[in-house]
Amino acid sequence: MNLAARVAGRSIAGLAVFGALVFGPAGTFDYWRGWVFIAVFTAATLIPTGYLAVRKPEALRRRLRAGPAAETRPLQKAVIAIAFLSMAGMIALSALDFRFGWSHVPAPISIGGDALVAAGLLIAMSVVAQNSYAASTVTVEAGQQLSSTGWYALVRHPMYLGDIVMMLGAPPALGSYWGLLFLLPGIAMLVLRIRDEEALLTAELPGYRDYTRQVRYRLVPWLW
Template sequence: MKIILQSLASVVLGFVFFGLALFWPAATFQYWQAWVFIVVFMFATMGPSIYLAVEMPDALQRRIKAGPFAETRPLQKLIMTGTILAVAAVLVVSAFDHRFGWSNVPTPLVVIGNVLVFLGLTITQFVIIQNNYAGATVTVEADQQLVSTGLYGLVHHPMYAATLIMMFGTPLALDSYWGLLVVAPALLILAVRIQDEEKMLREELDGYVAYTEKVHYRLVPGVW
């Protein structure tokens, strides 16, 4: 019951966060792209969260435990703070773009943006099912086992790859091209997070060095 209540609380907080970050700078509730984005986001996360609450509560608990204060590594605390600010900036700039008409994204591209958001979130949930230890914080637990199959057979960090897909889809879904420019700093922050996380995994997770010799790419196959 506790984990379910925590999940519901996360949903409510997420709705409030999106509401403030989108409708306030847009200065209107008549922002259909934002409403569709929120519905897609909530739909893509609530169903899998219910499944995890029933079948894999430990994995869901690791996802709920998030944010700068949940991190144990000092650099990751800074990274998570920057990540939250970057996400908020993408949403706010996209909303301002919609408000002042700096750019105009055709409806088909808005739809594609929402598809990317849904796809990214869905892959994230699938990664959690594949790897029970894929938490929201950078840590290695005492009994943690290395996962090298499935999506982990393509890249070291499939969850971050899914986040990348969602990041590019978000501004388009919110009727903004300018929001895509704000994604760039978020990518740099993500790259720093990955570098620091890999340093820890090499030191603390058995078999990780050998795994990186077989799977060469961190985020995007054929690129990096």
């Protein structure tokens, strides 16, 4: 299957899943926060994807190899499965929150949440544009070069930083505060993923050990 067909197929499947997770628990299509969230998520994903398809198709192919089945390390298979379930739970609980009115999120806060969703996704996608080896799976490929500039000069795992920003924004974007509870398992899975990934990178990627001495923070600047 060519790259364009794979992107189109993933996009259609992703929209179907998002629609089910948002509007099913919400119990209605009269949910402007849900529509805006899906539109923002789609735009912040597809626009950079189009750029990668034209300028860096190999980086995009690496990005498309995602999910538990694509991982080669047993711990990563479990981590990614739980992370996907956590994200799905966050969206579904946020939509349920809207349906039953557990939270009262002002419209400006929801718009701010959408801005965080867009920012987080754009951070993650810009990391892929900067580092063609920034795949969705934990692996070291033949000929892979260490990246230490741009986002990588700030934290060692900037793609996951983008994930956290996106997760912070998703629940308020959907009109929920309770959905933020899923930040805890989401961040816990990122910590496990990073520790296992760094063990692999230290062992197999030339220069990585020295890089960890230069850039102290793994995920969040001045914190960890």
